[in-house]
Structures are given as structure tokens and as C-alpha cells.
Amino acid sequence: MLLGLVDRREFRDLFVDHLGWGNPDQGELSVEVEDGAHSLTQVAGFKGLRVWFHDGLPSRSIQRQIDQAVGTKNFERLLIFADKHSQAWRWPRRAQMGGANAKLVLHERRVGDRDARLVRQLEAIAVGFDEEITLVDLLTRMRGAFDHEAETTAAQAARLMSTLYAELEAAGWDQHNSTLLLARLLFLYFADDSGMWKHSGRPDQFQAFLVDDTTNETLADDLSALFEALSHEKRRADLPEAVRAFRYVNGGLFTDEFTMGRLTEAFRAELIDAGDFDWSVISPAVFGSMFQTVKNRSDRRGGGEHYTTETNILRTINPLFMDGLRDRLERAWNDRAQLTRLHNELGKIRILDPACGCGNFLIVAYRELRALELELLLRQRELDLQDKGKDYAQLSFDVTGDLKVRLDHFYGIEIEEWPARIAGTAMLLVDHLANQRMAEDFGLAPDRLPIRIAPTIHLGSALTIGWHDVVPADELTFIVGNPPFYGSRKMDKTQKAELRAVAHGIREAGFLDFVAAWYLLAARMMAANPKIRAALVSTNSIAQGEQPAILWRPLYNAGVHIDFAHQTFDWQNEAPDQAAVDCVIVGFSARDEKPKRLFTYGGDGAEPIELKVTAISPYLLEGSEYVVGNRHTQISGHRGMAFGNMAADDGNLIFSVAEREQLIGAYPEAEGWLLPFYGSREYINGRLRYCLWLDGVEQHAWRAVPEIVQRVEANRVTRADSARPRLAAIPHLFAQITQRPSESFLLVPRTSSERRRYVPMGFFEAGVVASDGCLVVPDASPADFALMTSEIHMDWMRTIGGRLESRYRYSKDVVYNNFVFPDVDDAARVQLAQLGHDVLEVRHRYDDRTLAWMYDEGTMPADLRAAHRAIDQYVDSLYRPQAFTGESERVAFLLRLHQRRETGLLSRVDGRRRKFL
Known part of the structure; x- marks a missing residue:
């Protein structure tokens, strides 16, 4: 209707x-x-x-x-x-x-x-x-x-930019000149639609120029003439009148070295079509999404680029400085002297984004600071109006010369030219928008043309240039940004070398993510100026596994503390092919701000809940500034854990069920050499495979089987051409044997889906080979099984362990060896064994189902969940009589236990050393 x-x-x-x-x-x-x-x-x-x-x-x-x-x-x-x-x-x-x-x-x-x-x-x-x-x-x-109509405009603008870029590529343009041309065009489109040419009397001056004063044949020459006019205050007399009518712009955008290439008829058509789009609707803060569509996803991953939404930028800059400034404005609302003092301090703020990309952080920070300054100026005018009368305020309150938040107080470092160009251009545009808003409220605003004030966007690697050369440390106030998301195993040789150079003196730096370098460099700026505060968006791996100990021990030694943090949240941005990343935000300084602010998330896009706490641990939990590192022995003296066996065979030693049956059908004597072979994936998903296990088998026996000889020889060739060619000397054996099939063991998957509350573990009798995709505890008991599948152990694993993408990664040296098991007597061990048997018995009822189905939170049977909950409650009671309120409290409790246990162990070691000396 x-x-x-x-x-x-x-x-x-x-x-x-x-x-x-x-x-x-x-x-x-x-x-x-x-x-x-x-x-x-x-x-x-x-x-x-x-x-x-x-x-x-x-x-x-x-x-x-x-x-x-x-x-x-x-x-x-x-x-x-x-x-x-x-x-x-x-x-x-x-x-x-x-x-x-x-x-x-x-x-x-x-x-x-x-x-x-x-x-x-x-x-x-x-x-x-x-x-x-x-x-x-x-x-x-x-x-x-x-x-929300505006939400789709960024995608439309991105497609227009991408189309223009594709036309330039097809015409043979190089990246530098394409980048500069598109940045200039973006500025001109935005100038058309945001009233920048208002003094000329032609709001759509650039679009009119394209339509009326260019042709398919002369477009390149026409644009060259326009760019010359925009870059010179004194124009050549023989320039066409249509370009001489444009205002002088300057600002570097139209003066940088540029070579005009061939422009096609199709390019001009796309150019005019793009001019019909309303560019003023787009916030400059989403220009990053345009960049993402110009480059494909593999290119973005190559640079670790994941551009940040305004929501996540505000989650970063609000607790870092905007919340405090807004609070000060509110407290100074009726105090003219306090307003003036706050205004002067706004003028002293200097912000650096040392991985600025398209400038989103700088853009939003500038926009918010200008908005705060405008609110302050309006309040000062109100006070003038109250004190001196309406006529005085109207006649004397011209604030265009009083602005203290300036573009040249903002600094960026970016390694690639295209986003650096977009960042500089976008900052000019957001300044124009802020001035438009000011004109609405005061009737006057600065005229920024020609451009004489601009941000500093330094082109280069943030890890090889001195940040103090971009902005002196004694002038800098805040460091913000979203450094590249690049894991320790994904970096190329150059990135690894840069990280090692920054992290010199840190022995285990090779385990750090690329973003860790930005933390270390920020801390060095803080050492030069303790007033600097920083906040960085990072992947949550920086707060898990072995990295917290490697990174935060030297940071603590340097006097750096976490002031606020956002726990893990799902990454969202404007790109149509956005990255699947779990992120955190960490705010830190040498000032040890209190109280600390901890933001927690409930999942499914829920807004964060803020907690005021006294301290935030490197795991981004309420708790002490304490970290656990790699341990090579179990801290509580429990059974040792080992890796499964590493084949390093390119599949030559692995058999499917059908391949095994075919081989033993022809050579029955080979049956004893083909053993069930399990890693995490096979175990959880019920996929049986076999491996060729020739350890202890006489060579003349297996050499009588041609297919085995063929596979062993193929493995020799594979290993000879590998990074460890010495393994070619034993092509019939696994490269690393850490578990013997002669013993029973408890299998612990090294990776498991985040959709599972419990990591599925299980027992195997002798005669089975575990792969290096899992961990094993030889001769483990049902009581051990109960303790290791308990909720408190899972909470420890989720927090202290690392992640592979979003999946849980269980580790021997970080998770298992650092877990403080409760002290139990014989009666408790019997009870634990019974509870472990109960879980295994329930699992037997679903033998036709996989463990993946049994332990998925959406399909987990009620009786299996109840059996696990019985373990959870009993194991919690072994640590203390009062119940825990949740995961954070359990992990904080375990960290305190670990700290006391570690201190005791170190004291005994130190005592023995003193006695020896």
C-alpha cells in the first residue's frame, strides 16, 4: 500500500x-x-x-x-x-x-x-x-x-575509483602516476560536492570543466593544464580561461612530480560518470575501503593491511584521550579560565599514526578534536553573550584566527604511496568539512585555499626510520594506529629482519607478531618523553600464547603499563572481502594511568561492557602484570607431555584405508608395519589413516615389498631436496620420533575449533602412532583426563594458549607445562577417575558420531554436557571451596598460583646456587 x-x-x-x-x-x-x-x-x-x-x-x-x-x-x-x-x-x-x-x-x-x-x-x-x-x-x-543509505555510498565510490584505476592500468600507466592522478581527482570531486569552489560561483566547477571544456582527444592536455593552474598562483597567460578560473590550491597535491600518460575515451566517460556521484556524502574516514577495492585481497594480506572502521577508531581514541577531554570540557563549562586553559592544551596535542594507511585514525581524531574545539568556542561565545551582551558577541566573536587544532599537528608514516596519498588528501577534505560546520555555527570559517597548512605523511617503513625524525618525541602527545596484522610465521624475510632489528636484545623475538615492533618503538618514544600515551589495534595473538611474556617483560622493564584494553572482538570493516580476524585494542603508557578501563565483549556484535579495574594483565584480564613463558618441565611435577611424531614425508609414508587393504592383500607380512595414524584432524573427525612404521623392522624384510621400496625411495628424493637434506639418510623412518607405538597414551589435539567448550581428548592403547598434529601424555590415567578436560584447564588454554586464526592452539611448553594442577589425595584421585570414566562412557553411547559433532556447542548431547559439568564443578572445588564467577576469575586465580609456585621454584634454585658458591 x-x-x-x-x-x-x-x-x-x-x-x-x-x-x-x-x-x-x-x-x-x-x-x-x-x-x-x-x-x-x-x-x-x-x-x-x-x-x-x-x-x-x-x-x-x-x-x-x-x-x-x-x-x-x-x-x-x-x-x-x-x-x-x-x-x-x-x-x-x-x-x-x-x-x-x-x-x-x-x-x-x-x-x-x-x-x-x-x-x-x-x-x-x-x-x-x-x-x-x-x-x-x-x-x-x-x-x-x-x-544507512550512506553506508552503501562508500562501496559505490570504491567501485568508481577501482574502475578508473583499471582504465589507467589498461592504458599502461605505472602505479606512481596512477596513484597521484586518482588522488587529485578525488580532491576535485570532493571539492565540487562540498562547496570548496563557492567563491567562484560554480559549485560543480570540475564536473562542468570535464563536460564542457574537455574532449576525448584533448583530455590529457586539458587535465595537465588544469593541474598547472591549481599548482601556481601566477598562471601563464596562454592557459585556457576555463582552467584559469579555478582557485589556486597548492598543498603539494598538484605540485609533486607527475607524468601524464595516455587517457582513453572510455576513461573520460568513466570520469564524467564518477562526477555525477555525490562525493560529499562520503566521510573521508572510509577512504580506506576505496583503497581496498583497488588492490585485491592477496595484496592486502601481503602487506598485513586491514583497514579500521570508525567504530573501532573511536574505541581506540575515546579512552586514549577524547573521553578525558570531553570530561574536562564538561567540568570547565562555566569557568572561562578553565576553558581557555583547555583550549590552549588542545593546541599542544600532536598525534602520530606510524602505520597510517589511508589515514583513518588521523582523520577521525582530527574530526573529533575539531568538533570538541568548536563546542568549546561556542561555549565561550555564550559566556561572552551573558557577560557583555548580544551586540558585543556578534561584533567581536570572529574565531577563525583562534583555531588551535591544526592539520600540521598530525603525523603519519605509511610504506605505500597510494594510501599515503589518500591519507594526505583525506585530511585536507576533513579539514574543509570541519570548517563548513564552523561556518554554520559562526557564519565565518577559515578559507583554506590556497593550502598552506597540511599534515605530515612520511612515505617509508615505520620500522626503519626514526619516529622522532617525523615528529620530535618531546612534542608528541599520542601514538595511535592499526599496524599490519602479520603473524610470526607469515612474515617475509624483510619483515623478519626489520622486526629483529627493532627487537634487538630480545632472544625469542622470532616468535613475535609483526605488530610487536610498534609496541617496542612506541615504548622508546615514551622513554624520551614519559607523557606520551599510545593505543594500538592488534590481532589477539599478541595477548596469547608465548608472546605476552616475550613482549611485555621488556616493556615492563622499560616502565610501560597497560592503561586500557578491549578484549577480543570480531573484526569488521567496509571492504566487501573483509578479513576474518579477531582483534584487541591495547592502550599503554609510562604513566600507569588509574583506574584501568577494561572492555569486554559478549559476542555476536554486542557492544562492549566497561569494567574499572586496578590492573590489566598482558592477557587483557583483570589481574597483576605477570606473564608466563615457555617451560620445559611441568610446573606441578605432573606427567610429561610430548609432541606426536613428525613424518616430514610429503605423504609418502601415509596410507589410506583402501591403500592399506590393497597392500596387505598382496603382502600379508606388511600388516604389522602399517599402524593406525592419528593427528588432531583424524581424531576429531573420525578419519582413520595408517602410516608405514619401519622402526625396528629389518631392512631386508621391507625391501621385499616393491611398493614400500618405491615409497621409501620417493621419500628419499623428497627429503634430499628439502631444508633438511640429512634426513634423506633415513627415508624409511619418521623424521622425528617422540612417541613410541609400544605405549598407551592420552591424545591432546594441538588445534581445535573455537566452537567447542572443551578440547576433545582421548585414550589410545599401544599399537597407534600419533602425528605431530597432536600432543601425547604417555601412560595417562582417567584422573589426568578429568583434570585436563575440566573447565578451568580449558579457560587456561583459551587465555594462555595461542590461536591459529580463531581456532584454539594447545601447546606443551606454554599451556600444559605452566598449568598448576590442584593438590589431590588418593580419595580425590579416585573421584576424578570416576568422573573421567563417566565422560568416556557417555561418549561410547555416540560411537556412530564424530567427536566434532559431540563437542560442537550447537550439537553437544545433554548427557555429555552434564558429565563434563560434573568434572568442572569438582575440579573447581579442589582449588578452593567458593565457586568461581567465570573464566576471568579462574585464570586470574591460576596466574596467582603460578606466580607463587614459580617464585618458590626460583627460590629453591637460588638457594642451591648460593650453597654451591
Whole structure:
């Protein structure tokens, strides 16, 4: 029904009769724009918010001009442009964060199309008959209903940029010149749509130039002439008048070395088409998504690039500095001296992003600081108004020269030219948007053309240049950013060398992720200036496994502490092919800020819950600044754990069930040499394989079997060409034998899905070979099984262990050897054994199912869950009588136990040493 009214253009019936809005309170409105006069009819209203209808569908640029003209008479408005075939619904998107620009949101519709989105939007802004809502309430509904249109615009802009880039590639352009050309075009598009040319009297000056003053044959020369004009205040007299009419820009963007290549007819067509897009709708903070579509996913992974959403940027900069500044503004609200002091301090802030990419962190930080400064200036004007009268405030309050938050207070380091160009360009654009907002509130704003103030974006590797050469440490205030997400095993030789150079003196630096270098370099800047504070987005691996001990011990020695942290959350960004990454945010300084702020997440995109704590551990839990490292013996003296056997055979020694049956059918004597072979995957998913186990078998025996000889010879060739060619001397044996099939063992998978509450473990009798995809505890008992499958042990593993992508990674030296088992007597051991038997017995009832099914949280049988819960409760009681409140408390308790146990062990070692000396 609603869409029928829309298509018939019966907008008054739609809004008044069906959505509950009020009747129009104004007559026809006539406005004058570039192409002449236009008339609009009000069809409905609500407490000053009016809906205007324009009969006809002019170009987008004319639509924007009409809206601007209407906006001078009606601040809150919804404009509907419609002809018989198409419609455009436009509403000024006024961001809730005061620094963002107010721009038109556009919803385009073809008459007759199904449009569930528009229906949802209209239903959202319906007002019930008995409903009492304010204008603010309705504006909030409209914001929710219409603002998400802007979410799709970044993707549209990205496709346009990607198309232009592809045309340049096809025409043979190199990356440097393509990068610079696209950055210039982005600036010009944005200048068109954001009113940057207003002094020229032609709002869409660049688009008009493309359409009217260029041709397919002369486009390259025309653009070259335009770029020359934009880069010189004094223009050559023989330049065309069309380019001489553009204002002088400067700013480096149009003066850098550039070679114009061939431009095709198709490129000009795409260029003009891109000019029809409304670039002003896009926040410069999402330009990173444009970069991601220009490069493919493999390229992004090659550089570890994962661009950050505004949500995650705000999660970083708010606790780092914005929350404190907003609190100070609130406390200084009625104190002129305090306002002035705060304003002066805003002018001293210097921010560095040493992995700035497309500048998202710098852009949002600048936007938010400018918004805060604007709020402060408005408050100062209010106080002037109260003290000295309206006339004084109006005549004397020109603040354009009082701005203290400046572009040249922001610094970035970026290794690639294209994102560095986008970062510098985007900062100029966000400055223009901030000035537009200032003009709305004060009537005056700085005119930034020509550009004389710009951010510093240094092109190069952040690990090989001195950060103090980009911005002196004694001037720097904050370090923020999202360094490359690159694991220790994924780095190339150059990255490994750079990390080692930064982490010189750290013996186990080879186990660190690439991002660790940024922590270490930030700490060195803090050593030069203890007032510096930092916050970095990282993969959660930085807070798991062996890395916390390797990284945070030297940081603690340097006097650095964690001030706030966001625990693991799912990565989201604007890219259509976004990375599957679990992230954390860590804020740190040498100031040891208190109280600490810890943000926890409930999953499924839930908003974080903030906790105030006294200390945050490197595992991002409430607790002491204590870490556990690799141990080569079990800290509680329990049974030792070993790796499974490493084949290093390229599959030559492994047999499927069918291959085994075929071989022993021909050579029955080979049956004893083919043993069941299990790793984590085979065990959990019930996939039986066999391995050729010739340890202890006489050579003349197996050489009588041609297929075995063939496989052994193939393995010799494989190993001879490997990184360890010496293994070619024993091609018939596993490369590393750490578990003997003559003994029984408990199998512990090294990797397991994060969808499982418990890592499945199980017993094997003699005659089975474990692969290096799992760990083994020889001759383990059911009591050991119960302790190791308990919830408290799983909590320890989830926190202290590492991750492989998002899967749990169980390790011998970090997880098992550092786990403090409870002290148990014989009675407790009997009870544990019984509880372990109960779990195994329940599992036998589901022999036709895999362990993957049994332990998936979505399919786990109730009786198996109950058996495990009985273990969980009993093992918890062995540590202390009072129940634990959850995972964080269990792990914090274990860390305290570990610290006391480790201290005791070290004391005994030191005592023996003193006696020996």
C-alpha cells in the first residue's frame, strides 16, 4: 500500500493519513539555483520538520543546490524529487558526533520496483495516533531510517575509483602516476560536492570543466593544464580561461612530480560518470575501503593491511584521550579560565599514526578534536553573550584566527604511496568539512585555499626510520594506529629482519607478531618523553600464547603499563572481502594511568561492557602484570607431555584405508608395519589413516615389498631436496620420533575449533602412532583426563594458549607445562577417575558420531554436557571451596598460583646456587 502511494506521487496521503504526520503549514516555495527557478510544494510536516515535493527529477548537482536553497528557509527537511519514472529522496544527514559533516543522504527509486528498504524506512518514521514524541525523537527515527543509505555510498565510490584505476592500468600507466592522478581527482570531486569552489560561483566547477571544456582527444592536455593552474598562483597567460578560473590550491597535491600518460575515451566517460556521484556524502574516514577495492585481497594480506572502521577508531581514541577531554570540557563549562586553559592544551596535542594507511585514525581524531574545539568556542561565545551582551558577541566573536587544532599537528608514516596519498588528501577534505560546520555555527570559517597548512605523511617503513625524525618525541602527545596484522610465521624475510632489528636484545623475538615492533618503538618514544600515551589495534595473538611474556617483560622493564584494553572482538570493516580476524585494542603508557578501563565483549556484535579495574594483565584480564613463558618441565611435577611424531614425508609414508587393504592383500607380512595414524584432524573427525612404521623392522624384510621400496625411495628424493637434506639418510623412518607405538597414551589435539567448550581428548592403547598434529601424555590415567578436560584447564588454554586464526592452539611448553594442577589425595584421585570414566562412557553411547559433532556447542548431547559439568564443578572445588564467577576469575586465580609456585621454584634454585658458591 505504501509503495502504491509513493509511485502515484500521493505524498500528502502517504505522510498525513498513513504515517500520522501533520498537514502542511506553508505554501509553495520558489528557489533560484544555477539553471533557474524551481518550485516545491510542502506535503506534510511535524513540528518544524517539513516534507517538500519537487515535480521533476533534475540532475544530482541541481538537486543539491535546491536543497541548499531550501535549507536557508527550512533547516530540518526531507525533499522528494519525482517524475513518472524515477524518484530521489534526500534528507540532510546530521551526524550525532558533532564533527561529521551534514550532507544529503540519497535514496533513489524506480517506479514499480519492489523496495523493501523504503517500506522499512517509512514504517520507522510513522507516528501513532496516541503517540507523544518530540521533534528530536522523530529526527532520531529518521536518522536510523535514512542514514544507512550512506553506508552503501562508500562501496559505490570504491567501485568508481577501482574502475578508473583499471582504465589507467589498461592504458599502461605505472602505479606512481596512477596513484597521484586518482588522488587529485578525488580532491576535485570532493571539492565540487562540498562547496570548496563557492567563491567562484560554480559549485560543480570540475564536473562542468570535464563536460564542457574537455574532449576525448584533448583530455590529457586539458587535465595537465588544469593541474598547472591549481599548482601556481601566477598562471601563464596562454592557459585556457576555463582552467584559469579555478582557485589556486597548492598543498603539494598538484605540485609533486607527475607524468601524464595516455587517457582513453572510455576513461573520460568513466570520469564524467564518477562526477555525477555525490562525493560529499562520503566521510573521508572510509577512504580506506576505496583503497581496498583497488588492490585485491592477496595484496592486502601481503602487506598485513586491514583497514579500521570508525567504530573501532573511536574505541581506540575515546579512552586514549577524547573521553578525558570531553570530561574536562564538561567540568570547565562555566569557568572561562578553565576553558581557555583547555583550549590552549588542545593546541599542544600532536598525534602520530606510524602505520597510517589511508589515514583513518588521523582523520577521525582530527574530526573529533575539531568538533570538541568548536563546542568549546561556542561555549565561550555564550559566556561572552551573558557577560557583555548580544551586540558585543556578534561584533567581536570572529574565531577563525583562534583555531588551535591544526592539520600540521598530525603525523603519519605509511610504506605505500597510494594510501599515503589518500591519507594526505583525506585530511585536507576533513579539514574543509570541519570548517563548513564552523561556518554554520559562526557564519565565518577559515578559507583554506590556497593550502598552506597540511599534515605530515612520511612515505617509508615505520620500522626503519626514526619516529622522532617525523615528529620530535618531546612534542608528541599520542601514538595511535592499526599496524599490519602479520603473524610470526607469515612474515617475509624483510619483515623478519626489520622486526629483529627493532627487537634487538630480545632472544625469542622470532616468535613475535609483526605488530610487536610498534609496541617496542612506541615504548622508546615514551622513554624520551614519559607523557606520551599510545593505543594500538592488534590481532589477539599478541595477548596469547608465548608472546605476552616475550613482549611485555621488556616493556615492563622499560616502565610501560597497560592503561586500557578491549578484549577480543570480531573484526569488521567496509571492504566487501573483509578479513576474518579477531582483534584487541591495547592502550599503554609510562604513566600507569588509574583506574584501568577494561572492555569486554559478549559476542555476536554486542557492544562492549566497561569494567574499572586496578590492573590489566598482558592477557587483557583483570589481574597483576605477570606473564608466563615457555617451560620445559611441568610446573606441578605432573606427567610429561610430548609432541606426536613428525613424518616430514610429503605423504609418502601415509596410507589410506583402501591403500592399506590393497597392500596387505598382496603382502600379508606388511600388516604389522602399517599402524593406525592419528593427528588432531583424524581424531576429531573420525578419519582413520595408517602410516608405514619401519622402526625396528629389518631392512631386508621391507625391501621385499616393491611398493614400500618405491615409497621409501620417493621419500628419499623428497627429503634430499628439502631444508633438511640429512634426513634423506633415513627415508624409511619418521623424521622425528617422540612417541613410541609400544605405549598407551592420552591424545591432546594441538588445534581445535573455537566452537567447542572443551578440547576433545582421548585414550589410545599401544599399537597407534600419533602425528605431530597432536600432543601425547604417555601412560595417562582417567584422573589426568578429568583434570585436563575440566573447565578451568580449558579457560587456561583459551587465555594462555595461542590461536591459529580463531581456532584454539594447545601447546606443551606454554599451556600444559605452566598449568598448576590442584593438590589431590588418593580419595580425590579416585573421584576424578570416576568422573573421567563417566565422560568416556557417555561418549561410547555416540560411537556412530564424530567427536566434532559431540563437542560442537550447537550439537553437544545433554548427557555429555552434564558429565563434563560434573568434572568442572569438582575440579573447581579442589582449588578452593567458593565457586568461581567465570573464566576471568579462574585464570586470574591460576596466574596467582603460578606466580607463587614459580617464585618458590626460583627460590629453591637460588638457594642451591648460593650453597654451591
